[in-house]
Structure formats: C-alpha cells, structure tokens
Amino acid sequence: MTFTVRLLPENLEFTVEHGQTVLDAAIRQQIPFPYRCRVGACGMCLCKKLSGEVSYQLEPMLTEEEQSQGWIFSCQAYAQTHLVLTWDE
Incomplete structure (x- = not known):
C-alpha cells in the first residue's frame, strides 16, 4: 500500500x-x-503530524504530551494513512 505525505x-x-x-x-x-x-537519537527529523496516522516498530523517545501534540520521529515512523507534516510549531 502507498500513502502520500504532504x-x-x-x-x-x-x-x-x-x-x-x-x-x-x-x-x-x-x-x-x-x-x-x-x-x-538526534532529533533532527522530528516533525509535527497535522493529520494522518503513523506506527512504530519501537515506541519513540517522545513524552506523552509530545505525542498528543502530533510530534513524530520521521526516521522511525511508518505511514498508516496519508499524512500532512510540518516543522512549524
């Protein structure tokens, strides 16, 4: 399956x-x-998910608050739907 990321x-x-x-x-x-x-580990690929769902093989090193705000590590995240991402807070 293929998903689009914007x-x-x-x-x-x-x-x-x-x-x-x-x-x-x-x-x-x-x-x-x-x-x-x-x-x-470095956090450089950290971005904010505005819409869509991702999954991880291993839980990322993010707090519950960061995860609830939509932050993801793109190097560990697997798209489960189409995604809209940003680096802006």
Whole structure:
C-alpha cells in the first residue's frame, strides 16, 4: 500500500511505500528533509503530524504530551494513512 505525505509550508508531496519509514521515502525521492542519525537519537527529523496516522516498530523517545501534540520521529515512523507534516510549531 502507498500513502502520500504532504510537507507544509513548502507544500511538497512524496509517497511512502508499505514497510518504508517516512524519512527513507523522503530521502529516496530527494525531498529535503533534515536528519543525521536515522535511529531517533538526534532529533533532527522530528516533525509535527497535522493529520494522518503513523506506527512504530519501537515506541519513540517522545513524552506523552509530545505525542498528543502530533510530534513524530520521521526516521522511525511508518505511514498508516496519508499524512500532512510540518516543522512549524
């Protein structure tokens, strides 16, 4: 299954295949996405989910409050639906 990710405010779109993290999909499609470690330790790929659902193989190092506000680690997140993401708070 394939899902679409839209990045705001740039309004860039890319697709995520089943079994692929959001960050891996962005990198493969040459979408400018900040990252360093790709394992959820550095926090550079942290972005805010405005709509949609993601899942993780391992729970991310985010507080319950951060998760309820929509923050995700794109390097660990697997799209379960179409997503709208932003780096803006």
